[in-house]
Amino acid sequence: LELVFATNNAHKLEEVQAIVGDKFVLKSLSDIGCQDDIPETGVTFKENAKQKTDYLVDKYGLYCFGDDSGLEIDALNGEPGVYSARYSGTRDMEKNIEFVLEKLGDNPNRTARFKTVISLYFNEQQHFFEGAIEGKIIKERKGEKGFGYDPIFIPNGYDKTFAEMSSEEKNAISHRAIAVSKLAEFLKNY
Numbered sequence: 001l002e003l004v005f006a007t008n009n010a011h012k013l014e015e016v017q018a019i020v021g022d023k024f025v026l027k028s029l030s031d032i033g034c035q036d037d038i039p040e041t042g043v044t045f046k047e048n049a050k051q052k053t054d055y056l057v058d059k060y061g062l063y064c065f066g067d068d069s070g071l072e073i074d075a076l077n078g079e080p081g082v083y084s085a086r087y088s089g090t091r092d093m094e095k096n097i098e099f100v101l102e103k104l105g106d107n108p109n110r111t112a113r114f115k116t117v118i119s120l121y122f123n124e125q126q127h128f129f130e131g132a133i134e135g136k137i138i139k140e141r142k143g144e145k146g147f148g149y150d151p152i153f154i155p156n157g158y159d160k161t162f163a164e165m166s167s168e169e170k171n172a173i174s175h176r177a178i179a180v181s182k183l184a185e186f187l188k189n190y
């Protein structure tokens with residue numbers, strides 16, 4: 001069975017393909033010849049994820065899934081949230097991290113979580129799968145691995161940041177892994 005994954009990130013596709021198994025052949029946006037800039041204008045991860053699948057269903061009528069993720073910091077009222085990729089006004093993650101650290105300053109409340117929501121359109125039905133991991137924001141960057149806000153996030157129960165973990169270690173516990181394994185569990189029944 002073919003299923004479109006609304007991403008152009010080959011790394012993400014490969015990772016999710018491995019979890020989903022070979023019963024489903026995942027196709028990226030470029031695999032189906034879609035070069036459109038799919039709108040992401042929602043105010044929640046769920047809305048943004050659904051915008052991706054709605055777009056593909058409307059335009060191509062294909063079964064598909066798409067995800068949206070980000071970081072929610074309690075002391076910043078849940079920001080950067082859906083604005084995680086351009087919180088400081090640019091896509092430069094150095095600047096985005098700096099912006100978060102400045103906003104938080106010495107605030108002792110450092111609790112935060114990464115979230116992923118996956119929207120799936122399959123067999124004429126809409127489904128959502130969510131994953132979250134709780135943790136805290138530290139005061140300065142630690143670690144070189146991973147991406148995004150990984151250098152300033154320590155998951156609960158650990159004493160190192162996501163950026164200090166191997167990709168295997170992070171992928172075993174991450175928000176995205178949790179959501180994807182729920183998707184895989186659902187698809188297993190087909």
Ligand code: ITT
Nearest residue numbers: 007008009067068069070071084085147148149150
């Ligand atoms: P696509 O929509 O093209 O897949 P994206 O960069 O928008 O790529 P996401 O929606 O998954 O990817 O994530 C949005 C932002 O949230 C991302 O740019 C990071 O800044 C942050 N983020 C998401 N997951 C993260 C993770 O595992 N570690 C660190 N930062 C993450």
